[in-house]
Amino acid sequence: MTTIQQGSKVTLHFTIKMKDGSVADSTHNMGKPAQLVIGDGSLSDNFEKHLIGMQANQSKAIELVAQDAFGMPNPDNVHHMDRSKFVGDAEVEVGTIMAFSGPDGAEIPGIITDIAGDSVTVDFNHPLTGQDVTFEVEILSIG
Template identity: 25%
Template sequence: MPGANEGNKVKVDYTGKYKDSGEVFDTSEGREPLEFVLGQGMVIAGFEKAIIGLNPGDKTSIEVPPEEGYGTSRPELVFEVRKEQLPPNIAPEVGMMLEVATESGETAYMRIADVSEEMVTLDGNHPLADKTLLFDLELVEVS
């Protein structure tokens, strides 16, 4: 059997953990396997690379550095706004996610990183940026 290859639709059971703490941040356990097409950039590069060549039933454990995961933090995506610039119905809390319109009219998601008396720090980096991730993977199906 040639194994999973670019263009194949695959179903994968997985558990993702932070390397530094071992804490699980996501898993397919108790849910349907993750389904995606290899080679279309639907999942992070390190995850996708690990699936190439596997056959249904194969299991593997991998380490994904930030460069093959969610990238490294970009300081230009962190900025402060005055509290009154937020919608009046929002009581900002650290960790809260906000949907904001960019200057080009697109939607971006920002995490509240800090709240002071007058200012709110917004962070547009992915919450898993800078993290080395561990995944336990099992290829369930290839079509």
């Protein structure tokens, strides 16, 4: 029986639950499982340690504290932008999540946290940064 180890290509379903039990994200909602390679940097080392040794068709609930899940908020990820950069029909208001182009051209989400005159504060930290979460994982296959 194949078990997950360093370098394994894993196909899994996951559900991320907050402390209050609400669901923050789930591959079930997207209708397709996630794929990753253990050790490729897409998961924290601590999270990967929980997956190593699991087998296909196995499920597990993994509780992660903030720094092992999405990390702690990084003040360098908070930017002040000129309101004139926000054009078009997009509503500029606190709480709005917008997509911005990153330095590499990839889209990165940012949440508007403050508006003061012509200055708009945008937080590019992951929305779950600083949160303790539970990952419910269901391993579908291991390659």
